[in-house]
Amino acid sequence: MTVLRYPRATLRNDYIRAGIGVALCVPLAVISRGSSFGFWLFVALIVLFAAFGARTWLRAQAEYRLTEAGLLRTNAAFSRKVATGVAWTELSGLTLRFYPLRRDRSDGWMQLTVRAAGARLSIDSTLENFDAIAEAALAAGLRNDLPMTQTTLANFQALGFSPEKLSDSN
Amino acid sequence: MLRYIAHRLLIMVPTLIAISFIVFVVIQLPPGDYLTTLIEELRELGEPADLKQIEALREEYGLDRPFLVQYVQWVFGLVQGDLGYSFEYEQPVADVVGDRLWLSFIVSVATIIFTWIVAFPIGVYSATHQYSWADNSLTFIGFLGLATPNFLLALVMVYFANVWFGTEIGGLMDERYIGQPWSWGKIVSVLEHLWIPVIVIGTSGTAGMIRRLRANLLDELQKQYVVTGRAKGLPPFRLLIRYPLRMSLNPFISDIGDLLPQVISGAVIVSVVLNLPTTGKMLYEALLSQDMYLAGSFLMFLALLTVLGVLVSDLALALLDPRIRLQGRAEK
Numbered sequence: 433m434t435v436l437r438y439p440r441a442t443l444r445n446d447y448i449r450a451g452i453g454v455a456l457c458v459p460l461a462v463i464s465r466g467s468s469f470g471f472w473l474f475v476a477l478i479v480l481f482a483a484f485g486a487r488t489w490l491r492a493q494a495e496y497r498l499t500e501a502g503l504l505r506t507n508a509a510f511s512r513k514v515a516t517g518v519a520w521t522e523l524s525g526l527t528l529r530f531y532p533l534r535r536d537r538s539d540g541w542m543q544l545t546v547r548a549a550g551a552r553l554s555i556d557s558t559l560e561n562f563d564a565i566a567e568a569a570l571a572a573g574l575r576n577d578l579p580m581t582q583t584t585l586a587n588f589q590a591l592g593f594s595p596e597k598l599s600d601s602n
Numbered sequence: 603m604l605r606y607i608a609h610r611l612l613i614m615v616p617t618l619i620a621i622s623f624i625v626f627v628v629i630q631l632p633p634g635d636y637l638t639t640l641i642e643e644l645r646e647l648g649e650p651a652d653l654k655q656i657e658a659l660r661e662e663y664g665l666d667r668p669f670l671v672q673y674v675q676w677v678f679g680l681v682q683g684d685l686g687y688s689f690e691y692e693q694p695v696a697d698v699v700g701d702r703l704w705l706s707f708i709v710s711v712a713t714i715i716f717t718w719i720v721a722f723p724i725g726v727y728s729a730t731h732q733y734s735w736a737d738n739s740l741t742f743i744g745f746l747g748l749a750t751p752n753f754l755l756a757l758v759m760v761y762f763a764n765v766w767f768g769t770e771i772g773g774l775m776d777e778r779y780i781g782q783p784w785s786w787g788k789i790v791s792v793l794e795h796l797w798i799p800v801i802v803i804g805t806s807g808t809a810g811m812i813r814r815l816r817a818n819l820l821d822e823l824q825k826q827y828v829v830t831g832r833a834k835g836l837p838p839f840r841l842l843i844r845y846p847l848r849m850s851l852n853p854f855i856s857d858i859g860d861l862l863p864q865v866i867s868g869a870v871i872v873s874v875v876l877n878l879p880t881t882g883k884m885l886y887e888a889l890l891s892q893d894m895y896l897a898g899s900f901l902m903f904l905a906l907l908t909v910l911g912v913l914v915s916d917l918a919l920a921l922l923d924p925r926i927r928l929q930g931r932a933e934k
Contacts, residue, residue, distance in 0.1 A: 446605065449612050456615050464681045477611065484608040529924035531606045541605075556605070582827060582845070583924055 453481030686895025725815030747809030
């Protein structure tokens with residue numbers, strides 16, 4: 433079993449982004465109180481950046497456990513630890529999306545979403561040992577004969593995982 | 603997606619702040635200010651300029667204050683919805699702009715819809731019937747459209763409308779509706795006049811879009827997954843719609859960012875030729891007369907459209923085509 437977390441550097445950068453966003457929009461909202469549209473626009477942006485900060489905090493508290501049986505997320509943010517798990521044998525949905533930071537798509541991050549029996553886990557490629565989770569999810573998807581989009585398959589190939597090879601090894 | 607939206611918005615806000623500073627620097631770049639230009643114009647006309655009154659006006663409008671103070675005041679005003687004061691028209695910019703901003707928006711949106719409605723089927727037909735006589739004819743017309751400047755097309759249409767039909771095609775509504783509040787008759791009149799500027803402004807964009815959609819779709823049609831789909835017996839139309847066409851839509855989506863400001867700024871000369879009551883002509887005149895707050899408001903409006911367009915197209919692209927480029931690098 434491997435215990436995985438989001439790296440501190442990534443979380444710190446996201447906290448900084450959320451902080452800068454709120455710090456930029458609060459004075460703009462205060463200044464624009466004369467204009468109702470501008471005011472509500474900046475309030476919406478403040479809420480969005482605050483939500484992003486809150487989600488980053490939740491991520492900082494989360495731990496992922498990768499086992500042969502599946503993937504489990506526990507979150508220590510709440511008084512009682514909240515756990516969400518996806519068993520590979522019950523895997524019913526698998527998508528791998530890429531979020532580009534540049535127009536030429538040469539930089540960005542991936543987001544893997546796995547679903548099973550009402551549970552849904554979404555993890556970014558910034559998570560430690562993301563490749564191992566992606567490989568295990570793809571292998572489970574192929575075992576379960578899950579339909580996958582061209583985009584998901586192309587993204588797995590970009591990570592270096594060929595569905596053909598994995599299905600042969602299964 | 604939340605992380606992506608936060609990333610994109612965080613780029614957008616400082617970008618707009620930087621653009622606002624550059625815009626203010628640019629509109630201040632010519633030597634002197636609006637009042638200096640006014641004095642020169644009065645001198646050329648042989649009329650005496652009341653220097654005391656000019657100085658009083660300079661103080662009133664804050665033109666004697668340091669550059670940074672003027673900039674901060676301008677930005678504060680913009681955020682509060684106060685676009686400043688037009689020296690030329692001696693009215694607040696918001697009042698001067700009035701309907702023009704809406705009319706520009708209507709012309710721009712109609713042009714974009716025209717561009718997409720015409721370019722989409724022609725581009726698809728050209729790609730799926732490559733080198734047929736229809737493809738060659740459409741390609742020829744497309745090149746003609748690309749090579750013809752908008753203002754030239756406007757002049758040609760004005761000339762032939764006058765010679766052949768004995769009618770004026772300028773303006774965006776009948777004269778009796780100019781300056782009048784919006785009414786059903788005014789809307790109908792705008793719709794009746796709208797098709798000419800839409801065709802004139804949209805022709806080159808349509809031709810460009812056809813070329814790009816054709817090229818993109820041809821690339822996609824030759825890829826392995828299309829061959830596989832055909833080999834598996836997928837009906838050709840269903841295969842086309844579900845896979846290659848979807849991938850070829852990327853230029854349409856990524857163009858949203860550039861289209862709106864291009865249509866508005868590119869239509870400046872057309873609006874002069876066709877006598878359109880849009881923002882283009884007013885921006886041109888404001889820049890000439892150094893009416894800094896009027897020109898600055900227009901330029902910021904164009905910048906805002908560009909930045910918003912890029913944001914919308916980036917979000918749409920991330921939703922519709924979340925593929926990595928094979929040489930790409932995912933963040934770790």
